Amino acid sequence: MKSVLLLQFTRLKRAPTLMISFVVLTIVFVAVIGGFGTSTNGKETVYAYGEGKTAAWLDLLNESNVYQFEMITKQEAQEQVKTGKLHYALELQPNNYQFLVGTEDPEQVSVQQYVQNVFQKERQLQQISLTVDDPAAIRDQIEASLDAPVLTVHTEALHETAYTDSSANRYQVMIGMSLYFVIYTIFNNLTNIIMEKRNGTWNRIILSPVRKWQVYMGHLFYCFVLGFMQIGIVFLVFRYLFGYNNEIDFLPTIVTISAYLFAIVSLGMLLLGVASKPQQLQAINPIVATGMAMLGGAFWPLDAVSNGIMIALSKAMPIRYGIEALKSAMLFNQGFEAVLQPIAFLLLFGVICMGIGINLMERVKN
Amino acid sequence: MxxxxxxxxxxxxxxxxxxxxxxxxxxxxxxxxxxxxxxxxxxxxxxxxxxxxxxxxxxxxxxxxxxxxxxxxxxxxxxxxxxxxxxxxxxxxxxxxxxxxxxxxxxxxxxxxxxxxxxxxxxxxxxxxxxxxxxxxxxxxxxxxxxxxxxxxxxxxxxxxxxxxxxxxxxxxxxxxxxxxxxxxxxxxxxxxxxxxxxxxxxxxxxxxxxxxxxxxxxxxSVLSNEETILVDMNPISKELMQTLEEDDEIIQVNEIDKGMKLIVPKGSNKLTSIFHQTEAFGVQVTNVNVQVPTLEDVFLHLTGRTLRD
Missing domain, CATH: 3.40.50.300 (P-loop containing nucleotide triphosphate hydrolases)
Structure with missing residues (x-):
């Protein structure tokens, strides 16, 4: 097994382009889809426009730790939404607000929630102020009461609360893309098994004292390690170069990545059992990888999906559970308990696919 | 072993x-x-x-x-x-x-x-x-x-x-x-x-x-020890001639080769005269004739009716 594993790394050293290109692609895709360039001082920029007395609203809105509201003209907002440069813009009115929406964006939902809260609170204060002689005093009184409340209600979600933080979207994209592109790396490297069976080197190895399971293990472990390296590099690049520096639950993250890679390597084996020619695999691989990523929420969060069939299908996709568990571990720090269920699914998925895959491969041969 | x-x-x-x-x-x-x-x-x-x-x-x-x-x-x-x-x-x-x-x-x-x-x-x-x-x-x-x-x-x-x-x-x-x-x-x-x-x-x-x-x-x-091989180069190669020769009871096998035909005949049967008569009758010019003892290739041909590279 060790010899087969070392051989694969020697081959990687001779032709590392594929793996490097998938790492680069992951970074490029996260940059494009996640849009990490739009943040200002760690805050997500929201563009607003409006006429009249809107400056006070802007100041209130900019008290946020998450969002940075910037004014542009109405014409600019309309033009940018029309051309797709902005997904949405906020229109501020003296006593109200509305959104100009071009395309659906999950981020807009959380922005809207935040704006609504700010408006609601301020309007309540304004109404109360109308009923007293000294509006400034009542405001101070209310602020003081809020700073030292009689009761403190601490809310905690049993499951993740989607997109309460703008960074959630960026993490979603980074995790999704990393898990998506690693599928390609693994599938492409597993194709080596078929190539070796075709060019005769596989038979040569089988005729040696090395056992067949050791040969399989050498290949599978190589794909696993390669996948781990790829995901690791991407995560480290984003952590140290692009400021994705949330505190993470290290062990659950490692265990989740391992379980996910096991599931994908097993799925690759199943595909090898189904397809007997490299050309067939080259056709199947992108369909399976992209289809799985689309359904499993790698390209967009499943919270944005309302179609019942799509949601049902997503439940059979390992990438869904990989994203879910990694978000729990890397974003919400929910500990081991939160990742156990997805990991259990990934392991079950892996065992089933591996069993069927190896069975099919050996049956084809006999 | x-x-x-x-x-x-x-x-x-x-x-x-x-x-x-x-x-x-x-x-x-x-x-x-x-x-x-x-x-x-x-x-x-x-x-x-x-x-x-x-x-x-x-x-x-x-x-x-x-x-x-x-x-x-x-x-x-x-x-x-x-x-x-x-x-x-x-x-x-x-x-x-x-x-x-x-x-x-x-x-x-x-x-x-x-x-x-x-x-x-x-x-x-x-x-x-x-x-x-x-x-x-x-x-x-x-x-x-x-x-x-x-x-x-x-x-x-x-x-x-x-x-x-x-x-x-x-x-x-x-x-x-x-x-x-x-x-x-x-x-x-x-x-x-x-x-x-x-x-x-x-x-x-x-x-x-x-x-x-x-x-x-x-x-x-030794499978072919009682036979000999005659290689005849001819121009043009005539399939009709080969069919006629195959009908001869004394000729064991006739096969087309690159430049002509290969015949297996009983040793000492003196079939050359008869072959020349037939080539003349079919208007075929004989460019070379070679009489050989059988090779393994001939043995294979004899046993299978085809050459190794067929």
Whole structure:
């Protein structure tokens, strides 16, 4: 097994382009889809426009730790939404607000929630102020009461609360893309098994004292390690170069990545059992990888999906559970308990696919 | 040393090998002859334990290889028909990997690598990538890999296909040296008759999954000891003439060859006069005539009705 594993790394050293290109692609895709360039001082920029007395609203809105509201003209907002440069813009009115929406964006939902809260609170204060002689005093009184409340209600979600933080979207994209592109790396490297069976080197190895399971293990472990390296590099690049520096639950993250890679390597084996020619695999691989990523929420969060069939299908996709568990571990720090269920699914998925895959491969041969 | 008993292999409904019996003694050089599709490669795959026979058994020193494939794997070196190497790696890296899977390590591995590289004459180019080698050099490394662990039995499946005469001659000399000087038992399959004639002590001829003849070169040629071969070069090649000659009861076989026809006739039958009469009658000009004693190629033709390269 060790010899087969070392051989694969020697081959990687001779032709590392594929793996490097998938790492680069992951970074490029996260940059494009996640849009990490739009943040200002760690805050997500929201563009607003409006006429009249809107400056006070802007100041209130900019008290946020998450969002940075910037004014542009109405014409600019309309033009940018029309051309797709902005997904949405906020229109501020003296006593109200509305959104100009071009395309659906999950981020807009959380922005809207935040704006609504700010408006609601301020309007309540304004109404109360109308009923007293000294509006400034009542405001101070209310602020003081809020700073030292009689009761403190601490809310905690049993499951993740989607997109309460703008960074959630960026993490979603980074995790999704990393898990998506690693599928390609693994599938492409597993194709080596078929190539070796075709060019005769596989038979040569089988005729040696090395056992067949050791040969399989050498290949599978190589794909696993390669996948781990790829995901690791991407995560480290984003952590140290692009400021994705949330505190993470290290062990659950490692265990989740391992379980996910096991599931994908097993799925690759199943595909090898189904397809007997490299050309067939080259056709199947992108369909399976992209289809799985689309359904499993790698390209967009499943919270944005309302179609019942799509949601049902997503439940059979390992990438869904990989994203879910990694978000729990890397974003919400929910500990081991939160990742156990997805990991259990990934392991079950892996065992089933591996069993069927190896069975099919050996049956084809006999 | 190695024997097969009623070895049979079926792929779905197709019978690839049909109950063959075969044996090899230690130090022998055995030729397995047959045209494409005769069942040679399937037989080799079964002997080397790559595929299981449908029925029958293979025994190495009396022990069943079918039940315990590891028995033969430890003493076997196989040179496959295809270039089974990692082209993106150098010859040295290929040999190092295959040596490691045969549990060779450290100095011993290095010594064996240099020994086989010397044997195949590629010591100087060991660091070159295999994909940059010529076809002949790739074939030599293909053989070197099989020799690395010094096997007792070497199976070579058409190891000279598609290479230049110089490399071919080099490989044949090397195989002879391995057999004669190192006492390696060799099973050599080919459809180049002259290679088998040059290298092998005994020959098995296969066709349609069966062994149709076996023996030493002399024994096989004696099948045609009462016949002689007449090669007639003619212009133009006339199929009508050949059909007419086939109807002659005294002519055993007529086959078309490159420049004319090959006839097998009883020794001393003096058919030349009759042949010349017929060629004249058909308006065919005879450009050359050669009367030969039978070769293995003739034996094969006689037994199967076709040439090895059909």
């Amino acid at each position: 190695l024997e097969t008993e009623l070895l049979q292999k079926k792929f779905k409904d197709q019978l690839a090998v049909d109950g063959i019996n075969f044996y090899m003694e230690k130090g022998e050089s055995i030729g397995l002859l047959g045209p494409n599709g005769a069942g040679k490669s399937t037989t080799i795959s079964m002997i080397s334990s790559l595929i299981k026979p449908t029925t029958g058994d293979i025994r190495l020193n009396g022990k069943s290889v079918v039940k315990n494939p590891q028995l033969i794997r430890e003493v076997l070196g196989v040179v496959p028909q295809e270039i089974a190497l990692y082209e993106e790696l150098s010859a040295y890296e290929n040999l190092k990997f295959f040596g490691r899977i045969y549990k060779l390590r450290g100095k011993e591995l290095e010594k064996k690598i240099h020994s086989v590289l010397n044997l195949v004459g590629l010591q100087e180019r060991q660091k070159d990538l295999v994909k940059n080698y010529s076809g002949g050099m790739q074939r030599r490394i293909n053989i070197a890999v099989a020799l690395l662990h010094e096997p007792e039995i070497l199976i070579m499946d058409e190891p000279t296909v598609g290479i230049d005469p110089q490399s071919r001659s080099y490989i044949l000399d090397m195989v002879r040296q391995l057999n004669e000087e190192r006492g390696m038992t060799v099973l050599y399959t080919s459809h180049y008759m002259e290679e088998v004639e040059k290298l092998c002590d005994r020959i098995y001829i296969m066709d349609h999954g069966k062994i149709i003849a076996s023996g030493t070169k002399e024994e096989l040629k």
